[in-house]
Amino acid sequence: MADRITELRERYDYYKSLNLSLNMARGKPGADQLALSDGIIDPALIEGFRSEDGTEIRNYGVLDGITECKRLYSEILQVKPENIIVFGNASLTVMYDYIAQCMIFGSGDKPWSQQGKIKFLCPVPGYDRHFSILEHFGIEMINIPTDSEGPDMDLVDEYIKDPSVKGLICVPMYANPTGITFSERVIERFASIKPAANDFRVIWDNAYCVHHLSDDCDKFYNIFEYAEKYGTQDHFIEVASTSKITYPGAGIAVMAASDKNIESVKKRMTVQTIGYDKINQLRHAAFLKNRDGVTAHMKKHAALIKPKFDAVIKALSDSFSDDGDFSWTEPKGGYFISLNVPEGCAKRTVELCKEAGVTLTGAGATFPYKNDPFDSNIRIAPTFPSLDELKLATEILCVCAEIAKLEKNN
Amino acid sequence: MADRITELRERYDYYKSLNLSLNMARGKPGADQLALSDGIIDPALIEGFRSEDGTEIRNYGVLDGITECKRLYSEILQVKPENIIVFGNASLTVMYDYIAQCMIFGSGDKPWSQQGKIKFLCPVPGYDRHFSILEHFGIEMINIPTDSEGPDMDLVDEYIKDPSVKGLICVPMYANPTGITFSERVIERFASIKPAANDFRVIWDNAYCVHHLSDDCDKFYNIFEYAEKYGTQDHFIEVASTSKITYPGAGIAVMAASDKNIESVKKRMTVQTIGYDKINQLRHAAFLKNRDGVTAHMKKHAALIKPKFDAVIKALSDSFSDDGDFSWTEPKGGYFISLNVPEGCAKRTVELCKEAGVTLTGAGATFPYKNDPFDSNIRIAPTFPSLDELKLATEILCVCAEIAKLEKNN
Numbered sequence: 001m002a003d004r005i006t007e008l009r010e011r012y013d014y015y016k017s018l019n020l021s022l023n024m025a026r027g028k029p030g031a032d033q034l035a036l037s038d039g040i041i042d043p044a045l046i047e048g049f050r051s052e053d054g055t056e057i058r059n060y061g062v063l064d065g066i067t068e069c070k071r072l073y074s075e076i077l078q079v080k081p082e083n084i085i086v087f088g089n090a091s092l093t094v095m096y097d098y099i100a101q102c103m104i105f106g107s108g109d110k111p112w113s114q115q116g117k118i119k120f121l122c123p124v125p126g127y128d129r130h131f132s133i134l135e136h137f138g139i140e141m142i143n144i145p146t147d148s149e150g151p152d153m154d155l156v157d158e159y160i161k162d163p164s165v166k167g168l169i170c171v172p173m174y175a176n177p178t179g180i181t182f183s184e185r186v187i188e189r190f191a192s193i194k195p196a197a198n199d200f201r202v203i204w205d206n207a208y209c210v211h212h213l214s215d216d217c218d219k220f221y222n223i224f225e226y227a228e229k230y231g232t233q234d235h236f237i238e239v240a241s242t243s244k245i246t247y248p249g250a251g252i253a254v255m256a257a258s259d260k261n262i263e264s265v266k267k268r269m270t271v272q273t274i275g276y277d278k279i280n281q282l283r284h285a286a287f288l289k290n291r292d293g294v295t296a297h298m299k300k301h302a303a304l305i306k307p308k309f310d311a312v313i314k315a316l317s318d319s320f321s322d323d324g325d326f327s328w329t330e331p332k333g334g335y336f337i338s339l340n341v342p343e344g345c346a347k348r349t350v351e352l353c354k355e356a357g358v359t360l361t362g363a364g365a366t367f368p369y370k371n372d373p374f375d376s377n378i379r380i381a382p383t384f385p386s387l388d389e390l391k392l393a394t395e396i397l398c399v400c401a402e403i404a405k406l407e408k409n410n
Numbered sequence: 411m412a413d414r415i416t417e418l419r420e421r422y423d424y425y426k427s428l429n430l431s432l433n434m435a436r437g438k439p440g441a442d443q444l445a446l447s448d449g450i451i452d453p454a455l456i457e458g459f460r461s462e463d464g465t466e467i468r469n470y471g472v473l474d475g476i477t478e479c480k481r482l483y484s485e486i487l488q489v490k491p492e493n494i495i496v497f498g499n500a501s502l503t504v505m506y507d508y509i510a511q512c513m514i515f516g517s518g519d520k521p522w523s524q525q526g527k528i529k530f531l532c533p534v535p536g537y538d539r540h541f542s543i544l545e546h547f548g549i550e551m552i553n554i555p556t557d558s559e560g561p562d563m564d565l566v567d568e569y570i571k572d573p574s575v576k577g578l579i580c581v582p583m584y585a586n587p588t589g590i591t592f593s594e595r596v597i598e599r600f601a602s603i604k605p606a607a608n609d610f611r612v613i614w615d616n617a618y619c620v621h622h623l624s625d626d627c628d629k630f631y632n633i634f635e636y637a638e639k640y641g642t643q644d645h646f647i648e649v650a651s652t653s654k655i656t657y658p659g660a661g662i663a664v665m666a667a668s669d670k671n672i673e674s675v676k677k678r679m680t681v682q683t684i685g686y687d688k689i690n691q692l693r694h695a696a697f698l699k700n701r702d703g704v705t706a707h708m709k710k711h712a713a714l715i716k717p718k719f720d721a722v723i724k725a726l727s728d729s730f731s732d733d734g735d736f737s738w739t740e741p742k743g744g745y746f747i748s749l750n751v752p753e754g755c756a757k758r759t760v761e762l763c764k765e766a767g768v769t770l771t772g773a774g775a776t777f778p779y780k781n782d783p784f785d786s787n788i789r790i791a792p793t794f795p796s797l798d799e800l801k802l803a804t805e806i807l808c809v810c811a812e813i814a815k816l817e818k819n820n
Binding site for chain 2: 026043272276
């Protein structure tokens with residue numbers, strides 16, 4: 001073992017000598033992916049400045065989105081157009097504003113801010129920006145372990161007996177960071193949920209619902225179809241966006257929700273805005289056209305990023321397939337690979353990587369309060385670097401992770 | 411007088427027989443005005459997809475706006491670029507979100523929602539959507555009369571001795587609906603304000619700060635320049651937007667504020683979004699260029715809408731210049747003319763207009779709770795109809811107003 005660590009340290013010092021600057025921290029599309037959508041700025045897409053029902057898109061009006069945009073997302077999320085609202089650039093804002101609304105005005109009961117300490121369930125590992133929103137509003141977060149099928153629903157059912165548990169936030173398909181998709185069994189458990197709090201809300205962040213890496217992909221389950229069987233549809237607020245379909249910096253975001261929830265959100269929106277950017281909405285509808293158009297477009301993304309996912313998984317396999325202390329996910333879509341290093345080694349691994357010029361998402365970031373109880377989980381975002389950079393960065397990550405393990409066992 | 415009302419009713423019946431549908435209700439630009447900005451969709455403006463500091467505008471990033479957009483508004487509002495934040499399409503949302511932030515987190519003291527009944531001062535007549543935001547959050551509104559120089563500042567100083575008075579909301583230049591601009595004396599009074607509540611905020615909605623109707627225009631006063639003399643700059647939150655410069659349906663909005671307030675808003679924004687639409691920001695900066703570019707562009711708007719303002723004012727003068735019961739403003743900019751009909755006659759006038767096919771902003775809308783204590787104020791929005799339509803609509807309005815007066819005196 002002394003030999004091994006000496007060898008690894010020599011390799012590590014060599015990497016350091018390269019003065020690299022590689023980044024696998026954030027789920028950003030690469031430059032080649034952005035270029036796939038450059039047709040969207042073609043003025044021909046918005047010629048005449050009219051949506052299909054004749055609305056002048058340059059002027060005021062249209063609170064909930066132009067007809068063709070609502071239809072596009074109604075096809076993607078498989079709900080009626082009237083259960084869709086189209087917003088501005090970020091689904092993060094849609095979630096933030098919805099939770100702010102619940103804090104100030106409630107979601108069918110007293111305002112959340114007037115109900116004392118309230119809590120949210122957080123399947124882990126999860127998305128750091130979800131946890132930031134909840135922490136910002138002073139909502140206590142409770143970790144819910146997940147496996148390859150989704151969150152531990154027995155534990156969820158146990159916790160929701162407590163009426164101060166007001167919600168759960170999750171990415172049901174190609175989750176951030178594990179890449180897993182909730183199984184039909186888990187979807188059914190969600191749909192049949194019976195929370196003690198009647199103002200309980202599941203924030204169902206379907207950020208990656210069309211983001212398959214190949215034809216061998218996970219199945220999309222429409223939560224509202226399942227929820228209707230149990231009459232639980234008011235408990236679900238679904239969001240999605242085109243951030244990783246067209247441009248993260250200039251996309252559109254949507255919410256899908258029950259009639260009752262759409263009505264309450266619109267009631268707030270009539271005070272908050274006259275309408276979101278309709279020109280960008282029409283650009284999106286005209287460029288993506290319909291569900292088939294989106295599918296075809298996402299295949300182009302997949303062609304660019306599948307080799308990156310493959311490269312990371314190959315490197316992890318080459319290094320650790322014989323070492324049961326390491327495990328990782330092999331997602332069929334989304335933007336992330338989740339790596340579990342031995343307990344107590346994640347922070348050290350990320351630190352070693354950083355010193356060698358490889359930036360990873362901070363260890364712990366995938367847990368509420370940035371606190372990974374096992375200091376084990378590392379999120380890998382493979383899309384932004386070039387394939388060569390990514391291969392080198394993953395090689396360095398593997399060396400760092402093994403050094404961290406050996407240091408710990410010393 | 412019997413003759414006069416008979417004559418007016420005959421004319422009224424004639425107008426009704428025309429089955430008109432004319433709208434002077436909302437401050438919407440006309441189609442000719444929208445066309446002035448159609449150069450903004452030219453792909454050449456965003457070629458290369460880089461802001462001037464090299465930022466890739468298609469991807470994630472840039473919380474507070476691209477450099478050239480902050481500079482553009484820093485020139486317009488005469489504050490430093492670091493005191494500007496650029497947002498999405500609507501300054502209404504910027505105001506809503508700021509007040510929501512004060513409700514949940516406060517503005518330097520306890521959250522407003524935890525301070526019992528709180529109040530805002532509302533110069534009247536004012537903007538209905540301002541009042542909607544305050545009503546939505548349950549903030550009590552207090553009318554402050556205005557004259558041609560601005561709000562009654564003695565009354566403001568009296569009210570702000572009450573620490574439950576948390577703010578004031580106003581349009582300081584070419585106000586909605588009066589079109590008046592606060593005089594330097596009033597600006598100085600604002601700047602030297604000494605509210606009992608240290609978390610008092612003036613929402614300074616400079617929606618029309620570059621919207622002159624001709625070279626004979628009102629002077630722009632930079633409230634922050636005045637406030638600095640008194641150290642009161644933290645009390646002011648200024649907003650503006652391009653809604654009536656480029657497109658109401660696809661513009662950008664900005665906030666200008668003190669270092670401390672910018673910091674607290676950014677702290678919220680880091681949780682709420684990764685960034686607003688940077689492509690639209692670059693389009694705006696490249697199309698409008700700088701303050702001179704905006705000035706030149708606004709002259710084109712003025713050329714189209716000045717004749718409309720003139721037509722309304724001429725019709726009002728022709729009908730009522732000898733009748734001291736009627737008065738109206740003659741703004742040098744903005745989007746509205748404010749008409750005062752005899753007390754108790756505004757609702758009836760608007761109702762008569764509606765029956766004759768002329769839609770006006772609801773009587774009372776220019777006051778909190780839609781309650782005009784004198785039932786006297788009518789807001790006229792002359793920009794959206796064509797000049798011919800507008801002339802006819804104003805003619806009808808004059809007839810209806812006079813009928814209402816004569817009915818009342820009967």
